[in-house]
Every structure is written in C-alpha cells, then in structure tokens.
Amino acid sequence: xxxxxxxxxMGWLLTALLLFVxxxxxxxxxxxAERYSLSSSGKFHSRPNYHGYYVAMWGLAPALILxxxxxxxxxxxxxxxxxxxxxxxxxxxxxxxxxxxxDAVSAVSAHRTYDGSDRVFTxxxxxxxxxxxxxxITTLATILLSAVLxxxxxxxxxxxxxxxxxxxxxxxxxxxxxxxAIAIAxxxxxxxxxxxxxxxxxxxxxVTDFLFGTxxxxxxxxxxxxxxxxxxxxxxxxIAMFVAAPxxxxxxxxxxxxxxxKTRSYVKPxxxxxxxxxxxxxxxxxLLVVAPGVRSIxxxxxxxxIDIGLANGPVLAAQPTSALAAGLxxxxxxxxxxxxxxxxxINAVPQTLRDAAFAMGATKSETIKQVIxxxxxxxxxxxxxxxxxxxxxxTMIVVMAAGQRAxxxxxxxxxxxxxxxxxxxxxxxxxxxxxxxTLSAFALGLVLFLVxxxxxxxxxxxxxxxxxxxx
Amino acid sequence: xxxxxxxxxxxxxxxxxxxxxxxLTYPRIDCRNxxxxxxxxxxxxxxxxxxxxxxxTALIGPSGCGKSTFLRCLNRMNDTIEGAKxxxxxxxxxxxxNSPDVDPVLLRSRVGMxxxxxxxxxxxxxxxxxYGPRIHGMVDSRxxxxxxxxxxxxxxxxxxxxxxxLSQPGTSLSGxxxxxxxxxxxxxxxxxxxxxxxxxSALDPIATARIEELIDxxxxxxxxxxxxxxMQQAARVSQRTAFxxxxxxxxxxxxxxxxxxxxxxxxxxxxxxxxG
Numbered sequence: 001x002x003x004x005x006x007x008x009x010m011g012w013l014l015t016a017l018l019l020f021v022x023x024x025x026x027x028x029x030x031x032x033a034e035r036y037s038l039s040s041s042g043k044f045h046s047r048p049n050y051h052g053y054y055v056a057m058w059g060l061a062p063a064l065i066l067x068x069x070x071x072x073x074x075x076x077x078x079x080x081x082x083x084x085x086x087x088x089x090x091x092x093x094x095x096x097x098x099x100x101x102x103d104a105v106s107a108v109s110a111h112r113t114y115d116g117s118d119r120v121f122t123x124x125x126x127x128x129x130x131x132x133x134x135x136x137i138t139t140l141a142t143i144l145l146s147a148v149l150x151x152x153x154x155x156x157x158x159x160x161x162x163x164x165x166x167x168x169x170x171x172x173x174x175x176x177x178x179x180x181a182i183a184i185a186x187x188x189x190x191x192x193x194x195x196x197x198x199x200x201x202x203x204x205x206x207v208t209d210f211l212f213g214t215x216x217x218x219x220x221x222x223x224x225x226x227x228x229x230x231x232x233x234x235x236x237x238x239i240a241m242f243v244a245a246p247x248x249x250x251x252x253x254x255x256x257x258x259x260x261x262k263t264r265s266y267v268k269p270x271x272x273x274x275x276x277x278x279x280x281x282x283x284x285x286x287l288l289v290v291a292p293g294v295r296s297i298x299x300x301x302x303x304x305x306i307d308i309g310l311a312n313g314p315v316l317a318a319q320p321t322s323a324l325a326a327g328l329x330x331x332x333x334x335x336x337x338x339x340x341x342x343x344x345x346i347n348a349v350p351q352t353l354r355d356a357a358f359a360m361g362a363t364k365s366e367t368i369k370q371v372i373x374x375x376x377x378x379x380x381x382x383x384x385x386x387x388x389x390x391x392x393x394x395t396m397i398v399v400m401a402a403g404q405r406a407x408x409x410x411x412x413x414x415x416x417x418x419x420x421x422x423x424x425x426x427x428x429x430x431x432x433x434x435x436x437x438t439l440s441a442f443a444l445g446l447v448l449f450l451v452x453x454x455x456x457x458x459x460x461x462x463x464x465x466x467x468x469x470x471x
Numbered sequence: 472x473x474x475x476x477x478x479x480x481x482x483x484x485x486x487x488x489x490x491x492x493x494x495l496t497y498p499r500i501d502c503r504n505x506x507x508x509x510x511x512x513x514x515x516x517x518x519x520x521x522x523x524x525x526x527x528t529a530l531i532g533p534s535g536c537g538k539s540t541f542l543r544c545l546n547r548m549n550d551t552i553e554g555a556k557x558x559x560x561x562x563x564x565x566x567x568x569n570s571p572d573v574d575p576v577l578l579r580s581r582v583g584m585x586x587x588x589x590x591x592x593x594x595x596x597x598x599x600x601x602y603g604p605r606i607h608g609m610v611d612s613r614x615x616x617x618x619x620x621x622x623x624x625x626x627x628x629x630x631x632x633x634x635x636x637l638s639q640p641g642t643s644l645s646g647x648x649x650x651x652x653x654x655x656x657x658x659x660x661x662x663x664x665x666x667x668x669x670x671x672s673a674l675d676p677i678a679t680a681r682i683e684e685l686i687d688x689x690x691x692x693x694x695x696x697x698x699x700x701x702m703q704q705a706a707r708v709s710q711r712t713a714f715x716x717x718x719x720x721x722x723x724x725x726x727x728x729x730x731x732x733x734x735x736x737x738x739x740x741x742x743x744x745x746x747g
Contacts, residue, residue, distance in 0.1 A: 352590035360603045361580035375593050
C-alpha cells in the first residue's frame with residue numbers, strides 16, 4: 001500500500017490541490033459575502049470578489065508554503081530515514097559511494113525499471129518507496145488540513161464591515177515584496193559567501209602579500225601576489241576603452257545628431273546587435289583573427305627595427321595571444337554599451353537648447369561641441385564607467401585571447417593574464433575547497449566585485465544627478 | 472559676406488525716437504507665397520505678407536494655425552526639422568533668404584529668436600550672452616566682450632539684477648529673468664530682426680508685463696515679429712497684426728483696425744472669442 005503511494009506523481013497532485021484550494025476558497029468567500037449582502041440591509045465595505053480573494057489567499061498561503069517545503073525537503077528526509085535503517089555494512093562505505101548508491105535507489109524507485117537481480121537492492125528500493133509514500137501522504141493531508149483551517153479562519157471574517165479589499169492589497173504587496181526580496185537575498189548571499197571564503201583565504205595568506213605581491217603562481221608554487229593580474233586586467237580594459245570610448249561616442253553623436261530618421265532606424269538596432277553576440281564568439285574571433293594579425297604586425301615591426309639598425313634583437317614579444325588582441329576585441333564588444341547609453345543621454349538634452357544654439361547662428365558642430373556635449377557630459381562619463389566595469393568583468397574573450405602567464409609588461413603584443421582568467425583557471429578541473437589555491441579565486445572575485453561595484457555606483461550617481469537637472 | 476553679415480545690423484542702432492507712423496512706412500521683410508510642408512502634410516498655405524521695420528508684428532490665431540511654423544521660416548529654423556520643406560520667396564533687404572544659396576547660419580546671426588520656454592545654455596550668465604559674439608567673431612578683446620555683454624543685458628533690462636553674479640549659471644535665474652536673458656543673448660549679436668515665439672506663455676503675469684515693456688522698448692531699434700496666443704498681448708504690444716487660421720493668412724492690418732474693425736468674419740469671430 002505505502003509502496004504504491006510512493007509512486008504518486010506529487011508535482012501534479014500538488015498543483016491540482018493548490019488550484020482546488022484557490023478556487024474553492026474564492027467561491028466560499030464570495031458566496032458567503034453575497035448571502036450576507038442579500039440578507040442584511042447594511043452596505044458591504046468591499047465587493048464580494050474581494051472577500052473571495054481574501055479567503056482564497058488564506059487557504060493558499062499555508063498550502064503553498066508547505067508544498068514548497070515538501071519539494072525542497074522530502075528527498076533529503078526520505079534518504080536520511082532510509083540511511084538510518086540500512087544495515088551496518090553500509091555505514092562503513094565511503095561517503096561518496098553511499099551517496100551514489102542512494103542516487104541509484106531513488107532513480108530506480110522513480111522509474112520502476114529494476115529487474116530484481118540484487119535482492120538487497122530490491123528490498124532497499126521497496127523500503128525507500130514506503131518511506132517516501134508515507135511522506136507524500138502526510139504532506140498531502142497536512143496541506144489539505146492547513147488549507148481548510150485557513151479557509152475557515154478567513155471565512156469567519158466575512159462581514160459587511162470587514163475591509164477585505166485592504167487585506168487583499170496588503171497581501172499582494174507582501175507577495176511582490178517577497179519576489180523582490182528573493183533577488184536581493186541572492187545578491188546578499190553571493191556577496192556574503194565571497195566575503196566568507198575570502199576571509200578563509202586571508203587567514204592562510206596575508207592580505208598584503210595578496211594585494212601587493214608581484215608574483216602570481218597559484219597553480220604550482222602557491223605564490224599569491226595578485227598585482228600582475230590587476231595590471232593585466234587594467235591594461236586590457238584600458239586598451240578596450242581606447243577603442244570603445246571614441247568609436248562609441250562618435251557613433252552616438254552621429255546617431256543622435258546627424259543620422260536621418262530612416263538611417264537611425266537601421267543603424268541603431270544593428271549596433272545593438274553587437275551587444276547580443278555571445279562573448280565566446282568574440283573570444284574565438286579574437287583568438288583566430290585578431291591575435292595572429294597582432295602577432296604578424298609585431299613581428300614586422302621587430303624585423304623593420306632590426307633592418308634600419310634601431311635594435312639588435314626583437315623588441316616586441318609578438319606572442320600568439322596578446323593583450324592587444326584581447327583589448328581590441330573587448331573594445332568592439334563594449335562599443336554598444338557606450339554608444340547606446342550616450343545616445344540616450346544626448347537625446348535627453350532638451351531640443352530647446354539645440355534650437356537656442358541654432359537660432360544664435362551656431363553651426364551644427366558648434367552646437368554639438370559647445371552646447372550638447374557639455375550638457376550631456378555627466379551621462380557620457382557614466383556610460384564610459386559602465387563600459388569599464390563591463391570590460392573588467394569580461395571573461396570569455398580574455399580566457400581565449402589574453403593568455404595565462406601572470407606578468408607585468410607594457411608591451412601590448414605580450415600575453416597577459418587577468419583576474420577573470422585566473423578565476424576560471426583556478427576553479428575548473430579537479431578542485432578541493434579547502435586549499436588556498438581554490439580560496440584565492442574567491443579573494444580575486446571579491447576584488448573584482450568591489451571594483452565594478454564602485455564603478456557602477458559612481459556611474460549611477462552621475463546619471464542620477466544629470467537626470468535631476470533636466471526634469 | 473557683405474550682404475549677410477552681422478556688421479550691417481548697426482543700422483538698427485540709428486532708430487532712436489522713431490514713432491509709430493514712421494515705423495509703418497518701410498517693409499523689412501517681404502514674404503511671397505510661402506508654403507510649408509511637414510513630409511506630405513501642408514502646414515502653411517501660400518502666405519504673402521510684409522513685415523515692417525521698427526514695429527512689432529503680432530501673429531495670432533488658434534493652436535495649430537501655422538503661425539509658429541511661419542515664424543520659423545523667417546530664420547530658416549524649419550531647416551533643422553527633418554522632413555520640413557518651405558516654398559515661396561522671403562525677401563529681406565532685397566535678398567531672397569529662402570534661396571538655397573543663403574547660408575542659414577549667417578542668416579540667423581541677423582535674425583534673432585526667442586522661444587516659448589526660456590532656454591538659457593547650461594553656462595554662466597556671462598557666457599550665455601557672450602556665446603553669439605564669440606562664435607561669430609564679433610569682438611576682438613575681452614573688454615569689447617564685456618561691453619557687449621553689459622550693453623545687451625542693459626537693453627534687456629536685466630543688468631541691474633545680475634551685474635553682481637555674472638558667473639552664476641543662467642539656469643539659476645527665475646523664469647522671467649531667464650527669458651530676458653534669452654532676449655539679451657539674441658540682442659548680443661546685433662540682429663536686425665527679432666522673432667519671438669510665444670515668449671510669455673511660460674511666465675507669470677508680472678514677468679509677462681516686464682517682457683511686454685521690454686518689447687515696446689526694443690521696437691525702437693529692431694523689427695520684431697511675435698507669435699502669441701493672447702489677443703490682449705497682441706493688442707498691447709503690436710502695431711501690425713496678422714490673423715492665421717488653418718494654415719492660411721486670413722487678414723493682416725494695423726493692430727487697431729484688426730481689433731476694432733476686422734474685415735473678415737473669421738477674424739471677428741476669433742477676437743471676440745467665438746472660437747479658438
């Protein structure tokens with residue numbers, strides 16, 4: 001009996017149960033309110049529908065919480081109960097083996113595919129089905145009971161004076177707040193884990209060594225001086241901004257001031273397509289097209305310098321992956337961030353200011369240089385800052401085209417590594433969560449997070465100030 | 472450069488004491504068959520009228536009647552609107568300013584404009600006034616520029632109020648002061664004509680009265696064309712009035728005649744408040 005119950009399709013049952021509680025609660029509340037208003041002469045404060053929503057809310061809320069709790073906890077509880085009943089031989093198994101055994105048990109019990117050749121396994125599976133069956137039936141009963149209690153409680157409130165509408169609205173507000181809180185709580189959780197793991201890392205490696213050390217060799221030598229990574233990140237972001245800032249800004253000026261409506265309607269979406277290209281595509285573009293190009297130009301410069309007698313040996317490193325290649329492609333990638341935001345702020349400069357300048361006999365370029373750009377400057381700066389924080393956090397392009405060697409070099413044709421590249425390198429493959437090698441990734445992540453947070457905060461403040469001015 | 476340069480505007484400085492009858496004697500701007508199209512929609516139909524120097528000409532009419540659009544033909548501001556097309560001839564000093572050979576940038580230094588909403592640049596009061604003289608290269612030294620700024624602010628009746636805070640942003644002034652700042656900014660390039668597009672519609676009655684006094688003062692030196700929604704304002708400040716309706720010029724004449732004895736039925740209906 002319990003075994004059969006163990007195979008109940010809980011997803012469907014829970015959905016059906018919740019829908020039933022909802023409709024039943026609504027009808028009960030509504031009908032009661034209508035009966036009341038027919039029998040009594042007094043005017044109802046809230047319309048019958050609101051009483052319906054109110055009762056449904058009270059039926060649904062506890063049921064929903066219980067259902068969620070079941071979905072999260074049922075499996076671990078069933079496993080825990082099962083483990084306790086297993087013969088002593090099982091408890092001597094290594095933890096990983098026990099877990100995979102239990103995985104097999106729950107998979108087989110879900111799909112009923114086992115041929116029964118291993119009698120112990122069959123018995124364990126049956127016991128597991130019994131356990132989860134009793135859990136399921138208890139859950140369903142509890143949900144039904146709580147829903148009935150909730151509905152009865154709410155139904156007793158239905159009366160002409162009861163402010164059901166206000167109750168429903170504060171219920172809706174609470175629901176919306178919870179949704180917002182989930183997003184915030186996730187962020188807080190991520191930041192907290194970053195801090196926690198970083199603190200563990202800094203208990204093994206001094207903060208000053210990490211922040212000011214110039215040798216990084218986390219994989220083999222346990223050297224954690226992150227300065228070369230900061231340098232690489234900074235260098236590549238700088239190259240990217242050398243591309244993105246002028247190109248993006250001039251594109252924005254063209255779009256907002258010069259392009260005809262028709263051109264704009266084609267060019268603007270096309271520019272924004274750039275933002276939709278997956279960064280991994282940029283990455284292999286950087287690796288396969290740009291990096292070889294950079295290398296051959298560097299080799300040519302080397303050869304020329306030697307030819308004309310200015311150098312005795314190669315001056316540039318001319319590596320197959322290079323800071324310049326990654327930076328150039330990253331610059332292309334962030335162009336739409338600069339152009340789109342700058343275009344928005346330039347468009348937000350009131351038309352009356354343009355009219356004023358034109359009516360004074362200013363030419364178009366005078367108007368742009370002397371009136372529009374100064375007025376839009378804070379917004380443009382903000383768009384550049386957002387682009388920088390985007391460039392610093394970018395991962396895929398640098399993983400593919402920047403390189404792995406941590407070093408400090410101003411030669412753009414050499415390979416550099418960045419914070420993000422190292423995080424990827426540290427956390428891929430076999431990792432143990434206690435070694436400083438893995439923990440250093442969290443420290444790097446924390447630095448990255450704090451830096452981009454600063455940039456974003458400054459950018460947001462600047463944008464806000466600017467908006468206030470023109471509204 | 473000889474015919475369309477700001478230097479010629481000096482003419483306008485000789486008109487002290489010109490009285491009303493003299494003012495109505497010679498036309499400054501002569502418009503013939505002016506039509507304006509926005510894309511395919513026609514906004515102004517075949518308007519011909521003469522605008523006199525040393526006088527205020529008011530353009531009145533209900534919303535959407537094409538009076539502002541017509542006003543913007545006089546300094547080619549319609550060029551800045553995509554899809555706008557102006558046909559017909561507009562003669563200023565015998566030169567057709569609607570011809571493609573005329574550089575609108577130079578034209579606009581001769582024809583100043585004041586807008587509905589005060590629109591000072593986000594710069595200091597001083598730089599707002601100095602903007603025009605600077606871009607047109609009208610001054611050689613800082614002293615000259617100071618003099619132009621002071622003279623323009625005095626003519627706009629703003630000097631006494633702002634002389635101690637010329638370096639503050641123009642946007643820090645009150646609405647009425649901002650509008651007088653915009654008038655001073657327009658005067659600073661020594662234009663011959665000043666166009667005003669509902670210059671008081673964003674101002675309170677006291678600031679409005681102040682601007683109207685100023686317009687009356689400026690009339691002695693400049694040719695002024697003002698678009699207004701307020702018939703009382705047209706009656707108070709103008710010598711000539713043109714009534715527009717649905718993109719057509721219905722009637723034009725001396726202001727007294729238009730308001731006391733209009734020739735057209737539609738004009739009478741509008742000024743007596745039967746529509747509009």
